[in-house]
Amino acid sequence: MDNIKIRNIAIIAHVDHGKTTLVDQILKQCHVFRKNQIIQERFLDSNDLERERGITIFSKNISIPYNGYKINVIDTPGHADFGGEVERVLKMADGVLLLVDSFEGPMPQTRFVLEKALSLHLKPIVIINKIDRSDNRPQEVLNEIYDLFIELDADDEQLNFPVLYASGRDGWAVFNLDDERKDLSPLLDSIIDFIPAPENNQGTTQIQITTLDYNDYVGRIGIGRVFRGTLKKNDNLCIIKRDGSVHKVQPKQLFVFDGLSRTEVDEVTCGDICAIVGIENIDIGDTISDTDNPEPLPLISIDEPTISMTFTVNNSPFYGKEGKFITSRQLRDRLYKELEHNVALRVEETNSPDAFKVSGRGILHLSILIENMRREGFELQIREPKVIYKEINGKKAEPIEILVVDVPSEYAGKVIELVGQRRGELIKMETKGNYQKLEFHIPSRGLMGLRTKILTATSGEATMHHRFYQYEYFKGAINKSKNGVIISMDTGPATAYAIDSLQDRGRFFIEPGEIVYQGQIIGEHNKENDIEVNIQRGKKLTNMRASGSDKAIKIVPSIKFTLEEALEYIEEDEMVEVTPKSIRLRKIYLDPNERKRYALGKAV
Template sequence: MSDPMAAFVNALPLPSLRPTASRATPLRRPFSAPTVHVRPTLPSFRLAPTCVAAPPVAESSSEPSAPLTVRQDVVTVAFVAHIDHGKSSMCDALLKGASCFRDNETVEDRVMDAMDLEKERGITINASAASLLYKDVNVQILDTPGHADFGGEVERVLNMADGVLLLVDSVEGPKPQTRFVLKKAIALGKKIGLIINKMDRPQARPDFVVDATFDLMAELGASDEQMDFKIAYASAINGQSGKEADAIEDNMDAVFDLVLDFPRPAVALDAPLQLQVNNVTYDEFKGRLVSGRINAGRLRKGESVVVCHPEKDTTRGKVAEIFVYDKLGRATVDQAQAGDIVLFSGLTKFNIGDTICKADAVLPLPPIKVEEPTVRMSFMVNVSEFAGQEGKYVTSRNIKDRLDKELERNVGLRLDRDRSSPDSFEVCGRGALHLTILIETMRREGFEMMIGPPTVITKTVDGVTHEPYEQLEVEVPEEYMGAVVDLLSRRKGEMVNMAGANSENMASVVYCIPTRGLLGVKNALLTATRGTAVLNSQLDGYRPFAGEMEAKEQGSLLVYETGKATSYGLEGAQDRGRLIVSPGEKVYRNQICGVHQRAGDLSLNICRLKALTNYRSANKEIKGGMQGLLQLSLDDAIEYIGHDEVAEVTPVSVRLAKRAGKGKKR
């Protein structure tokens, strides 16, 4: 006799788990999900929300749904590449190709690099956005940094992009930072387009670059759709592009076609507002501005909104003015909709990663996750004998307020409050360059402080101390390869790969080396290779502690007494090593005035005056003269200082000194 309960259960209709063509209900999604990018030709089915790698936010089954609309009039693309592969130049070429400038307008290079430091160093530090119109499509372009130390900027803006344009040099091929940014784009499921840039170089080898990029994507676990990428060949600096390597034309149509091939955003326009803060900017008249891409709904001028976060309390505010990007500037609008990148004023308490919602629908998105810092430095109050003479902001309160302001927008920066003290702040970053840029920025703003030497951030795993390792690639003329191998081996480096010399007689070697070994290695490598070495590095993870590093081979020359350096004193001291102090410069006791030619420190009296007598010698008119002084930039100064030394940074000077109590006694 059959079981009646089993017969009843078997008679229940089973829900279909696969979408069918006859399904009449429109494509719908919970309005709490972030923007999902799909091609309009795909069949209708429910999409899982795609966002940054973070724990998902629980959604209630009673939440209403909103239909998805594919916006054909807008597309957002991010440019990513290794440093100096031409991202900023490509943005310039696209802006010119879309007639964003007047015919008689003088346009400088790298127009999207707004900071003075970016123009001086020739690198992109902060990610920036612009908008152009091409074939009735609003193309929102995002220019990202190429240096590994500013990888947090790349991680922050990739969430806003519909597609990613990967630029690769036609000669160099994929480099360490290419791997990093490509890995992030693949993990987010972004569609990728490849641009082989600098095709005007005589040694261009596009076939090799395409094969190397394909192998790299396969190694990083790209999907079949991502592996089926389209290619454009270009020379951004000349405004040329083409779909074939041997068919380059004097326009950027091939790159624009690559951009228009990206999927358009599928957004819920009728859902409640949902916008994640991706950047914090400041305007002298408007105050703090929220910057981000609207994930769902519409943003209207004058409406009340809520700032929420999964781990923070909510705050309320009101939208004052809304701006959208118009070419390189901003345009004021009354409202914006999902898919648009906007800036708006009116809110005061918000940070990157917060979600802006309507007051009656508070549903925060998962916060933005970036990789943790690996290097720390101490920012201390200046306590030297010349303290307060050259700077405008010198107190610990000034320094702390400035660091707190930087933490609001610099997602890769951290402040270790447990290790900090009232007069010293432990600032953690992605690398020495990351922190040096911050120091230089503060210096130009009028800050005066002391900086401690960079140290690595270690971790304890199963009771064992682990430290960060980096994959270092060095390109150098073949004749200097022996010196490079010897130097990196003494710094606990392990050789991973070595390639022979190419047509330009440049050989390359790849090392896995502790981050500690890279601190201070740049100047040593440039000295050993006569300034011909090219270094690229990328974080390779954490490994067990490699042991103690050898101490510096050369010590420091110290000032014996406070005073003014004289030519007579410096001429007598230059036989002891290379000097970094010029005649007439004010110095104080235990300040570093040069690099000793031997190990250990040595105090010298460079302030002594020549005795005046009535005795005339035969060689009185013979003068030895001053030899060339060693010019140290801020980067060189930070790289030089040891564990018992500090760098005094002011708006006028950069001095090196021993820590208080560390100098040689009289």
């Protein structure tokens, strides 16, 4: 296809502002789905985890035919923890659709992805989505978007963006709120009119790989955009690696994106996005170029990790009962395989052959990896998350995050107090209807366990989002007044009788009948110290009867942690055991005498 008829556009938005739903409607209205094809909601969220959580984790490529044009659409993750993914895929685009909720306005991740797009000089189209909300405030949100563009040093051309009002769910977009609400053609026309066609750079072939796919039959598949020349099948080309080394290669198959599928072609024109098959050692950031004139494209810069965790093999008494991959060799192979396409991840060997230090962009970034591993059948244990410190001008520096909390006005004081205890500083405070929007700068280590405390203090009505801001000098110690834990002193099934009689000691994480082991954390103590309890204790049976002794047992429902909550909850001497069926909390030393020795050694 002539590159004048091609448009490459990325959709960027904060989590849950509706971009995947909007793409669904575009696909339906452009008749991309084949006859008799079952149309599922949130089509681009194809991964099980994405569908369950309602967030985009992996970027996707599709193309949409419209009035003789081919619109290549790149769906990007909205969460800052997947910054590595966003950074790369924006390189393939010439413009961006910035989607903003008509009530929430620009959020931390909106800022994050827009900053990346503006730095690459991409042309924006702004869509104020969810206009059908009863609490919408489009004019105020538009003013906030202009403020955000100015804050991010957008140039005059970028500030001259078209604005559309839309409802992704209902499938319409308009330039003015009074216009007839028919379909999404105003949005598609805007893409054709305002987003520039890719430059037709003549010369020798140049393509940069920005995403990897994998197929059991053909191996690794590189996806990228042709920046110069024409890419042809079976051409003798070379691949320029990140380290500067050059190797001769020959693409065996070329595919372009056609609707939701890929179509095999013999050549790809400049400006189009394609998938390359047949290059074994292909990697993200590699440039494929002409053999006689090997010119690398600028390297893709990737955000540095800010959080690290230690992954170890499962050595609990229940190891091997639920998973099929339990050895250190299998764990090592899986982590190094993840490095092939997860460029924001780092894996380091440790002194122990059974443990690996894994660093990433945040707890969500690493918990997605852990969740995928447990679904594949892995058993592993994870130590508590630690922030990665740096040295700046000879001083210790730590990662600082921008935290935004939307909370009912009556709870704002409690939230400010809780964040203040974690060395957070209030930067901005705005009123949005009955809600207050609070913006803080807070150390990354102060965020661990904060979500649970804020939800408890606000009766579950607060929503909080955060993103990495920058490294700053160490803010000082954080005094965490944390409750102790309740530990099982034996192995066996927990009894309802024991849980009932111990409920005044704290809150439990387990149900009656659940089998626990010695040293497993089964609840949270009301006081600051840890206690051991006999949770397997049964009621002594006698042949005597009395009207008051057989009182009905009433058990408070147990607390169930998600993986992220469990990782944020644990302390230095604790671990999370993850298996395909269970998430358990445990002490590192299961034997009480070893725990005492460890505590004494720490105190010295």
